[in-house]
Amino acid sequence: MPDLCLKSAYAVGMQTPEPTLADVAARAGVSVATASRALTGARPVSDTLHRKVRDASRELGYRRNAVASALRLQRTETVGLVLPRYTTGFLSALIESVSDGLERNDLSLVLRYSEPDALHDVGNVESLMARRVDGIIICPSSLEASQESIEAAGPVPIVQVGRFVITDRSDSVGLDEDRATQMLMAHLVERSARRVLVVGLDPDAPADARRIRALRGAAEGAADVDVAPFTAAVLDGGIRAAERLVAAGPGALPDAIVCANDDVASGVLAVLRMRGIAVPGRVQVASLLDLSPGREDLTVTTLRHPWPEMGREAVRLLLDAQQSRREPGAERIARRVSLAPQLVPGHSTRDRTVPTAPDSKETP
Amino acid sequence: MPDLCLKSAYAVGMQTPEPTLADVAARAGVSVATASRALTGARPVSDTLHRKVRDASRELGYRRNAVASALRLQRTETVGLVLPRYTTGFLSALIESVSDGLERNDLSLVLRYSEPDALHDVGNVESLMARRVDGIIICPSSLEASQESIEAAGPVPIVQVGRFVITDRSDSVGLDEDRATQMLMAHLVERSARRVLVVGLDPDAPADARRIRALRGAAEGAADVDVAPFTAAVLDGGIRAAERLVAAGPGALPDAIVCANDDVASGVLAVLRMRGIAVPGRVQVASLLDLSPGREDLTVTTLRHPWPEMGREAVRLLLDAQQSRREPGAERIARRVSLAPQLVPGHSTRDRTVPTAPDSKETP
DNA sequence: TTGTAAGCGTTATCAG
DNA sequence: CTGATAACGCTTACAA
Numbered sequence: 041m042p043d044l045c046l047k048s049a050y051a052v053g054m055q056t057p058e059p060t061l062a063d064v065a066a067r068a069g070v071s072v073a074t075a076s077r078a079l080t081g082a083r084p085v086s087d088t089l090h091r092k093v094r095d096a097s098r099e100l101g102y103r104r105n106a107v108a109s110a111l112r113l114q115r116t117e118t119v120g121l122v123l124p125r126y127t128t129g130f131l132s133a134l135i136e137s138v139s140d141g142l143e144r145n146d147l148s149l150v151l152r153y154s155e156p157d158a159l160h161d162v163g164n165v166e167s168l169m170a171r172r173v174d175g176i177i178i179c180p181s182s183l184e185a186s187q188e189s190i191e192a193a194g195p196v197p198i199v200q201v202g203r204f205v206i207t208d209r210s211d212s213v214g215l216d217e218d219r220a221t222q223m224l225m226a227h228l229v230e231r232s233a234r235r236v237l238v239v240g241l242d243p244d245a246p247a248d249a250r251r252i253r254a255l256r257g258a259a260e261g262a263a264d265v266d267v268a269p270f271t272a273a274v275l276d277g278g279i280r281a282a283e284r285l286v287a288a289g290p291g292a293l294p295d296a297i298v299c300a301n302d303d304v305a306s307g308v309l310a311v312l313r314m315r316g317i318a319v320p321g322r323v324q325v326a327s328l329l330d331l332s333p334g335r336e337d338l339t340v341t342t343l344r345h346p347w348p349e350m351g352r353e354a355v356r357l358l359l360d361a362q363q364s365r366r367e368p369g370a371e372r373i374a375r376r377v378s379l380a381p382q383l384v385p386g387h388s389t390r391d392r393t394v395p396t397a398p399d400s401k402e403t404p
Numbered sequence: 405m406p407d408l409c410l411k412s413a414y415a416v417g418m419q420t421p422e423p424t425l426a427d428v429a430a431r432a433g434v435s436v437a438t439a440s441r442a443l444t445g446a447r448p449v450s451d452t453l454h455r456k457v458r459d460a461s462r463e464l465g466y467r468r469n470a471v472a473s474a475l476r477l478q479r480t481e482t483v484g485l486v487l488p489r490y491t492t493g494f495l496s497a498l499i500e501s502v503s504d505g506l507e508r509n510d511l512s513l514v515l516r517y518s519e520p521d522a523l524h525d526v527g528n529v530e531s532l533m534a535r536r537v538d539g540i541i542i543c544p545s546s547l548e549a550s551q552e553s554i555e556a557a558g559p560v561p562i563v564q565v566g567r568f569v570i571t572d573r574s575d576s577v578g579l580d581e582d583r584a585t586q587m588l589m590a591h592l593v594e595r596s597a598r599r600v601l602v603v604g605l606d607p608d609a610p611a612d613a614r615r616i617r618a619l620r621g622a623a624e625g626a627a628d629v630d631v632a633p634f635t636a637a638v639l640d641g642g643i644r645a646a647e648r649l650v651a652a653g654p655g656a657l658p659d660a661i662v663c664a665n666d667d668v669a670s671g672v673l674a675v676l677r678m679r680g681i682a683v684p685g686r687v688q689v690a691s692l693l694d695l696s697p698g699r700e701d702l703t704v705t706t707l708r709h710p711w712p713e714m715g716r717e718a719v720r721l722l723l724d725a726q727q728s729r730r731e732p733g734a735e736r737i738a739r740r741v742s743l744a745p746q747l748v749p750g751h752s753t754r755d756r757t758v759p760t761a762p763d764s765k766e767t768p
Numbered sequence: 769t770t771g772t773a774a775g776c777g778t779t780a781t782c783a784g
Numbered sequence: 785c786t787g788a789t790a791a792c793g794c795t796t797a798c799a800a
Contacts, residue, residue, distance in 0.1 A: 060793055071771045076795060083796090086769060106535045107474045108793035111776050116471060118514070125500065132496035136489065139517050148535060150482070151515045153503050171470045171512060275639060275670050279678070306639050307674060314647075314678060332638065339640075424777055435787045440779060447780095450785060472777030475792045 059100040068096035079104065110172070118148045119358060120168035122161060122189070124181035125153045129331070130347050131179070134201065137351025138177055145359060147174070156181035165192040175358040180204045197361035199354045211357040211375045213350050218254045220343050220381035224298065224326055225258035225265075227341070227383060231390045233296035233324060236265045239281045239308060240273040240300030241328075248300075251328060255298065266294070273300040278307025286315050293323055296389075301329035305340045309388065325388040330381075341389040343381040353377050423464040432460035443468065474536070482512045483722065484532035486525060486553070488545035489517045494711050495543070498565065501715025502541055509723060511538070520545035529556040539722040544568045561725035563718045567611075575721040575739045577714050582618045584707050584745035588662065588690055589622035589629075591705065591747060595754045597660035597688060600629045603645045603672060604637040604664030605692075612664075615692060619662065630658070637664040642671025650679050657687055660753075665693035669704045673752060689752040694745075705753040707745040717741050 065075035070089055077083040078093035085093070096102075110116040119142055123131050139149050150173065154160040161180060168176055169192075176193055179202040180186035186206045190198060198210050205212040228236060238255060241248040256265045268285070271277030278299060285292060299305040305327040312319050319325055327342040357375055364372045429439035434453055441447040442457035449457070460466075474480040485502055487495050503513050514537065518524040525544060532540055533556075540557055543566040544550035550570045554562060562574050569576040592600060602619060605612040620629045632649070635641035642663060649656060663669040669691040676683050683689055691706040721739055728736045 061795095062793075072794080073772075073796080074770060077770090080795080084769070089770085103530070103534045105475075105793055107471060107480060108776090109795080110471045111469075111475050111778090111792085112794045112796085114776070129496075132499075135496070135499070135515070136517060139515060143516075148531075149515050151499070151503060151513050152507075153500060166467070167512075170467045275674060279674050283678075303639060306643065306671070310643050310671075310674060311678065314675075425779095426777080436777090437779080437788075438786060441786090444779080448785070453786085469777050472792090473779075475776090475794090476778045476780085478792070 058105070059102045060105070061102070063100055064093060064096045064102045067100060068092040114172075116148075116172050116174055117146060118150055118171065118173045119355075120150050120152060120165075120171070120173040120176045122152050122154055122164045122168070122176065122178040124156045124179060126156065126181075130345065133347035134179065134351050137348040138355060139351075141352045141355030145355070154181060154185075157185070161185040162188045162192045165189050165198075169193070169196060175199070175362060177201055177354045177358060197358055197365060199357045199361070201350055201354045208374060211361060212377070213353045213357065214376065214378045215345065215350070216378045216380040217251070220383070221251050221254035221328065222258035223380070223383050224328065224341075224343055225255050225263070227385070227389065228296045228298070228324060228326060229259065229262045231296075231320075231324060233294075234263050235294040236263050236296045236298060237285070237294040238265060238267045238298045240271060240277050240304040241267065242270045242273075243267055244270075263295075271304075273304055275303045275307045278304035279311055280307075282308040282311035286311060286317070293317070296324040296326065299325065299327045302327045302331040302340060302342055305342070305388070309340065319388055320390045324390060330384065339387045341386040342384050344384050345381045346379045349379055353379065422469070423466045424469070425466070427464055428457060428460045428466045431464060432456040478536075480512075480536050480538055481510060482514055482535065482537045483719075484514050484516060484529075484535070484537040484540045486516050486518055486528045486532070486540065486542040488520045488525075488543060490520070494709060497711035498543065498715050501712040502719060503715075505716045505719030509719070518545060518549075521549070525549040526552045526556045529553050529562075533557070533560060539563070539726060541565055541718045541722060561722055561729060563721045563725070565714055565718045569740075572738060575725060576741070577717045577721065578740065578742045579709065579714070580742045580744040581615070584747070585615055585618035585692065586622035587744075587747050588692065588705075588707055589619050589627070591749070591753065592660045592662070592688060592690060593623065593626045595660075595684075595688060597658075598627050599658040600627050600660045600662060601649070601658040602629060602631045602662045602664075604635060604641055604668040605631065606634045606637075607631055608634075627659075635668075637668055639667040639671045642668035643675055644671075646672040646675035650675060650681070657681070660688040660690065663689065663691045666691045666695040666704060666706055669706070669752070673704065683752055684754045688754060694748065703751045705750040706748050708748050709745045710743045713743055717743065 061072050061075050065072045068075060068089070070093060074085060074089055075093050078085045078090045079097060106117070121135065121138055123135070135151065142149050150168065150171065152164040152168065154164050161178070165176060165178070173196065175197040177199050178189050180189060180200055181204065183204050183206065186200060186204050190206060190209045200206070200210055200212040203215055205214055236255070236259065238252060241252055243249050243252060252267060259265050268281050271281045297308055299308055305325055308325055309319060312323060312325070317323055325340060327340055330342040330344040357377065361372060425436050425439050429436045432439060432453070434457060438449060438453055439457050442449045442454045443461060470481070483506055485499065487499070499515065506513050514532065514535065516528040516532065518528050525542070529540060529542070537560065539561040541563050542553050544553060544564055545568065547568050547570065550564060550568050554570060554573045564570070564574055564576040567579055569578050600619070600623065602616060605616055607613050607616060616631060623629050632645050635645045661672055663672055669689055673683060673689055676687060676689070681687055689704060691704055694706045694708040721741065725736060
């Protein structure tokens with residue numbers, strides 16, 4: 041007499057056993073095969089039996105055991121998401137959009153955080169493979185992490201999302217910040233900005249330096265781009281920078297101020313408003329980073345980062361890769377999707393048609 | 405000859421098959437049973453065989469198949485987390501802390517978002533049950549959702565987390581906001597606040613109305629509590645509210661301003677500083693909601709919501725429930741844990757010992 | 769259309 | 785201590 045430990049546990053009444061397909065079949069008076077076919081719809085089943093099975097299933101409160109199913113099908117209908125443990129609001133937007141995309145395809149999401157180092161990333165990927173996920177979406181914390189994770193994933197489809205992606209070995213969804221930054225500058229130049237001041241970016245930080253380069257590149261002689269002495273990229277930084285600027289006298293005022301993010305812009309705007317400097321009449325203000333995704337009543341011209349779209353796109357790539365993995369043919373070539381942040385015009389920059397009005401005044 | 409579809413797929417070379425325990429056993433020259441025992445450590449195995457198995461496993465790159473294991477053990481080592489699709493930063497703190505707690509116990513997290521209605525909550529619970537999760541942590545979006553979810557979970561342990569929890573039917577981790585709100589008011593009253601203005605709360609929103617009631621209740625005649633016209637509970641709302649207040653003249657200034665959250669408080673503080681109104685000398689400022697968990701350099705007195713602790717506590721309760729579910733004995737009684745937000749004193753309220761100094765001035 | 773039975777990969781029981 | 789083997793619950797090839 042073999043292993044009865046599980047059954048005997050039930051017998052003790054410790055818990056009600058979940059009804060199995062066999063139970064349903066027995067109650068409907070059919071074979072398990074028929075029951076399976078009736079419920080999954082994999083094969084045609086006569087109407088009468090179909091009904092019987094459905095009824096029996098309902099009566100017993102049957103729920104398909106996804107674990108057994110996964111073992112048989114060699115497919116868990118589960119996708120892993122690996123994220124660095126940064127506490128930025130963006131990642132939660134990414135989680136939501138990935139989750140949403142997966143749900144639409146009846147896939148489950150198993151989530152895993154990495155400390156921001158490559159080793160942990162790889163460990164998480166490994167552990168997801170042990171769970172036999174059908175695919176992995178990963179937001180690598182660095183380029184090395186990216187590289188190693190792809191290798192660790194081996195044959196399971198993996199999609200990289202975010203800023204640090206190795207592009208040739210796997211699908212990836214990147215952020216085209218340069219293009220967006222350039223769009224913002226073009227927006228300002230179109231609106232007659234000739235002297236532009238950048239506030240809240242740190243020229244010594246590589247990422248910020250790159251943004252500054254992108255701004256200068258887009259200005260291309262049409263405008264001068266100065267960088268204000270670095271202040272923290274928060275409200276207070278904006279306030280301090282603006283106060284310093286205003287204190288330097290009216291001649292020091294640029295046509296436009298580009299802020300590191302919405303918070304900085306709020307600070308700048310508050311100071312300008314209080315000093316009676318018209319926005320956007322005298323000075324235009326824009327932000328490189330929308331901090332409150334979801335808010336529609338923004339008044340400052342800003343760049344909205346497409347985290348929701350990135351999640352959806354990642355899911356799409358993953359499903360596509362799975363699809364083509366089932367077909368025998370040639371190796372699938374890696375896809376690289378690049379999304380640019382979206383320029384959201386607000387009231388802090390001018391209407392394109394309104395001409396420059398450098399001397400207009402406006403009280404708050 | 406039965407079903408060879410899976411093997412034949414391998415044979416075609418469509419993908420490398422993952423090595424199985426049988427492969428490892430064969431290579432090590434032992435039975436699968438021994439291989440299993442050697443790798444899991446469930447039973448003692450002689451040193452030599454142990455080594456052989458470990459070597460074979462490494463050489464083949466063997467990874468335990470968690471799906472098969474789960475089917476056999478009737479345990480997936482997986483916990484479901486169901487969240488409402490609000491876009492608040494807190495939920496992501498909750499996700500992180502739950503994830504962390506689970507990881508420490510070698511459990512996987514499968515995440516599911518509900519639209520904020522009961523039906524969707526129940527659907528998510530059902531779907532997690534189909535995946536045979538070992539437990540569920542749920543942040544219900546409403547009291548009805550809470551009720552129905554518990555019922556849907558049936559025998560699997562479920563822990564509720566958050567504001568809306570039915571307490572008698574399942575374990576729960578709640579938030580004692582009233583108590584925290586009262587503590588904040590007491591803090592201010594102790595510091596001689598007699599006229600308190602509330603900024604950024606919407607009296608028409610039930611949750612905000614409740615906070616206002618809690619503030620008034622705690623003031624209890626010791627202070628007057630006014631509510632400023634509603635502005636959005638964001639940075640800019642704080643700026644606007646403060647500007648309006650300052651414009652109304654010095655007589656309109658209260659002793660203390662309670663802001664809906666840190667962002668609002670930042671805005672208020674910025675304006676006050678710019679107008680040369682001393683904080684905390686002339687006006688004290690406090691916030692009902694810490695928005696940046698993790699930051700330690702806060703300068704504003706605020707209530708820190710214990711989301712990390714809530715996640716950890718939820719996991720603890722879940723594990724505890726699983727534990728006692730294995731033991732045959734009596735039914736486990738529901739545990740209710742209530743955590744209060746923590747009052748974090750900052751520089752925006754006075755030292756308790758410093759007396760009121762209503763006329764002091766201070767330049768920014 | 770339906771039934772029979774094999775097998776997905778692992779672990780626990782039982783017999784050596 | 786080790787090996788053979790029967791499940792776990794489901795899906796499908798094959799036979800009827």
